[in-house]
Amino acid sequence: MFRKILVAIDGSRHAIEALDKAIELQKLTGAELYLLCVYKHHSLFEASLSIGRPSDVQIPDSALESFAKEVVEDAKNHAKEQGSAEVRGFVKSGKPSKTIVEFAADKSIDLIILGSKGTHGDKDGLFLGSVAQRVAGSAKCATMVV
Template sequence: MFERILVPVDGSQGALKALKLAVEMQKTTDAELLILTVYRHHSLREKSMSMVRASDPSNMDDVLREHSREIAEHAKQYALEHESPRARAFVKAGQPARTIVKFAKDKEADLIVLGSRGLGDLEGYLLGSVSHKVTSLADCPVMVV
């Protein structure tokens, strides 16, 4: 039924719920589990207002990339510990919804499973949630948990 299931994660409770469900689905379908974390480029303006304080503030993108990598690896470890051996983790930079949809298309994902609410930001409240955008842009089915 499904050959590749994409699970975008951001460290939120919603993403964890989606990951748990995707792992259970992967067990029954033997699909490959693609775990993706997306971080946004940190502009100079955002850098000045950020709650994340890096030891080297001039290199905030590196800090965000590393944090995203840790989230993706933690999710992959969860999948492996729960008998989902075909799990791979990826980190991408970009606008979350569009990056998720592009990644799904590039990797030929059959299904995207994501949380209804993530960590979000002000843009999410003004323009709509990532999950809403993904459901409207994706070519494959999207399951919102």
């Protein structure tokens, strides 16, 4: 049925719920489990627009990448604690929805699982977050929104 399952994670409650669903499916199918955390690249221009402007403006990518690596490591540990056999973690920079879909195509993913909302999801009244909506609408493989 499924050989490769991708879970898009961002550290949110919804992402952990998606991960738990993926672990259940992995146990049923024996699929490989891929975890992907995407952080948005900030240009020098975007970084310079902050209220406090230090004399040496730095792009916050290194801090974002470090946080994304922590999110992946925490998710891998969670999956292993839940009995997941094979888990691979990845961190990418880019527009989340586009990067998730491209990663899935590159890795021949059979199923993408992601939370219905991301880290800001509890604040709005929308049914689906923008990333979930875009991934579900553009992925070439099956997509499950949890």
